[in-house]
Amino acid sequence: MTDVKAATAEKTAGAARKGAGKPGAGRGLRLLGTGIGRLWLFVLLMALWEVVTRIANGSFFPPPSEIVAALHEIWFSGPASDLFLTEKAIEDFKPSFTNLFTGWAIAAVSGVLLGLLIGRSRLLGDLLDPLLQFLRAVPPPTMIPFLLVILDLDGPLQITTIAFGVVWPVLLNTIDGMRTVDRLQLETARVFGITGLTRLRRVILPAAAPKIFAGLRVSLGFALILMVISELIGQTSGIGAHLVLAQQSFELAEMWAGIVLLGVLGCLFNMVFLLVERRALRWHVGAKRLAD
Amino acid sequence: MKARLARVARGAVGVAGAIALAELVVRTGLVDAEDVPPASTVLLRAAELFADTEFLTAVADTVRAWLGGLLLATVVAVALGLLLNATPWLNSAARVVVELLRPIPSLALIPLATVTFSSVTQSKMSLVFYASTWPILINTLYALRDVDPVAKETLRSFGFGKLAVLLRVSLPSAAPFVATGVRIALSVGLVVVISTELVAGGGEGIGGFLMDSQTGGGQTDLMLAGAVWAGLLGLLANAVLVGTERRAFRWHAAGTEAA
Numbered sequence: 001m002t003d004v005k006a007a008t009a010e011k012t013a014g015a016a017r018k019g020a021g022k023p024g025a026g027r028g029l030r031l032l033g034t035g036i037g038r039l040w041l042f043v044l045l046m047a048l049w050e051v052v053t054r055i056a057n058g059s060f061f062p063p064p065s066e067i068v069a070a071l072h073e074i075w076f077s078g079p080a081s082d083l084f085l086t087e088k089a090i091e092d093f094k095p096s097f098t099n100l101f102t103g104w105a106i107a108a109v110s111g112v113l114l115g116l117l118i119g120r121s122r123l124l125g126d127l128l129d130p131l132l133q134f135l136r137a138v139p140p141p142t143m144i145p146f147l148l149v150i151l152d153l154d155g156p157l158q159i160t161t162i163a164f165g166v167v168w169p170v171l172l173n174t175i176d177g178m179r180t181v182d183r184l185q186l187e188t189a190r191v192f193g194i195t196g197l198t199r200l201r202r203v204i205l206p207a208a209a210p211k212i213f214a215g216l217r218v219s220l221g222f223a224l225i226l227m228v229i230s231e232l233i234g235q236t237s238g239i240g241a242h243l244v245l246a247q248q249s250f251e252l253a254e255m256w257a258g259i260v261l262l263g264v265l266g267c268l269f270n271m272v273f274l275l276v277e278r279r280a281l282r283w284h285v286g287a288k289r290l291a292d
Numbered sequence: 293m294k295a296r297l298a299r300v301a302r303g304a305v306g307v308a309g310a311i312a313l314a315e316l317v318v319r320t321g322l323v324d325a326e327d328v329p330p331a332s333t334v335l336l337r338a339a340e341l342f343a344d345t346e347f348l349t350a351v352a353d354t355v356r357a358w359l360g361g362l363l364l365a366t367v368v369a370v371a372l373g374l375l376l377n378a379t380p381w382l383n384s385a386a387r388v389v390v391e392l393l394r395p396i397p398s399l400a401l402i403p404l405a406t407v408t409f410s411s412v413t414q415s416k417m418s419l420v421f422y423a424s425t426w427p428i429l430i431n432t433l434y435a436l437r438d439v440d441p442v443a444k445e446t447l448r449s450f451g452f453g454k455l456a457v458l459l460r461v462s463l464p465s466a467a468p469f470v471a472t473g474v475r476i477a478l479s480v481g482l483v484v485v486i487s488t489e490l491v492a493g494g495g496e497g498i499g500g501f502l503m504d505s506q507t508g509g510g511q512t513d514l515m516l517a518g519a520v521w522a523g524l525l526g527l528l529a530n531a532v533l534v535g536t537e538r539r540a541f542r543w544h545a546a547g548t549e550a551a
Contacts, residue, residue: 041385042392060408126299127306137530138523139483141490142498145506146515150327225397229487232402240400247403255407259400266395
């Protein structure tokens with residue numbers, strides 16, 4: 001669905017580029033029209049929020065302008081040499097991102113490897129299926145109190161929570177992807193004597209790739225959520241810890257700034273991953289369908 | 293049938309094997325029993341919890357907020373989906389807002405909910421509501437857009453009004469996809485409820501129970517037993533929904549596909 005939209009957008013962009021040589025005032029106006037048609041509600045809601053919060057003057061809901069100002073002040077008012085990041089930004093982002101990507105990478109690698117192993121054998125799949133379904137059903141945050149007892153607070157706790165929580169989509173999607181490899185392709189490979197690693201690399205992995213990517217993308221979003229919760233509970237640094245501190249000291253604008261930052265990050269991760277996925281799977285006919 | 297039986301048997305063997313393995317690594321001293329209790333102890337505790345009224349109250353508390361928030365989200369999301377689908381000029385603008393709000397990790401809103409609402413139950417339910425709305429709304433929008441136009445036109449040409457078309461064509465054909473959205477929201481909701489209980493405290497619900505056993509001297513067996521329960525709850529709720537979907541949407545291709 002989004003693909004259709006994206007494709008149309010691409011076409012429009014292409015047309016715009018083509019038309020750039022000519023005086024394309026009409027087209028520009030039309031683009032402007034679509035822009036207004038899409039963005040007016042967002043702008044309206046923001047304005048409404050600004051006005052209402054200014055009038056109500058409640059402390060829990062600061063106006064958006066204050067939130068943006070806080071966001072800028074806390075994290076993005078640093079020197080240009082540090083990409084405008086403040087010291088606090090580096091201090092907060094570093095542990096958060098390190099834990100996020102370490103946990104995700106562990107989950108991705110072990111999920112894909114285990115998935116390839118389990119997906120190859122029907123017997124192994126049957127043996128492990130109920131167990132995997134159960135483990136996936138355990139909400140990862142329920143493990144945090146237990147992990148708090150046996151692990152160090154800063155780092156290992158976050159990484160373990162994330163890795164445990166997000167491995168399931170990758171693992172189950174990889175198994176599923178392996179199962180959906182075209183029989184004809186497998187048999188063709190056998191006729192040509194393609195076996196072992198070559199078969200895995202040339203036939204199975206490419207066929208399973210769209211599902212694996214879908215699992216990786218879901219798990220990246222989930223990793224961000226688990227990063228937040230693990231920092232809310234047991235962390236002294238990071239974006240989540242900042243949220244708790246701001247809440248406890250009733251710095252509501254700062255707290256909102258943290259929420260907005262996390263939302264932007266969620267958006268950004270998803271977009272970047274989609275770009276990578278599109279590029280990596282450009283050759284794949286089924287990829288477009290599965291990507292959504 | 294026989295193949296199914298064999299699969300179930302294999303699954304049982306797998307589960308038994310995993311439990312035995314978990315038991316062994318602790319009993320042989322490979323993993324310190326101080327930290328990680330043996331699997332048999334965890335299962336025993338989980339069974340004992342089933343008769344523990346205090347724990348059952350906690351479970352009921354969690355389930356109430358979970359399903360309450362989900363129900364509310366379903367009603368609002370479907371209604372909103374219908375409204376947006378009927379008003380194209382609003383739809384494209386609303387999509388931008390949805391795409392901006394959706395990626396906000398719902399758990400980042402826990403601190404906001406705790407300062408805004410006075411009771412933990414209110415915080416829990418509103419966060420579940422927030423987190424559950426997006427998957428249901430988006431599935432509803434997609435499903436409504438995919439409703440067979442021929443079926444709609446047919447009814448219209450037979451003189452049925454807008455409401456009749458909605459009730460007889462649009463809603464039934466969208467229902468299976470909406471149900472899939474509800475199923476996604478279901479698992480997200482449980483994560484949100486328990487997380488809120490863990491952070492907001494007050495000793496309420498399964499999360500509160502877990503935190504209490506954590507501060508009460510680190511009873512790891514109880515914590516893991518609680519986690520087992522949470523997992524079973526998730527499985528059970530999912531199974532109920534899948535079963536209902538299968539029964540209700542037997543006529544629909546997507547129903548069998550989703551199953």
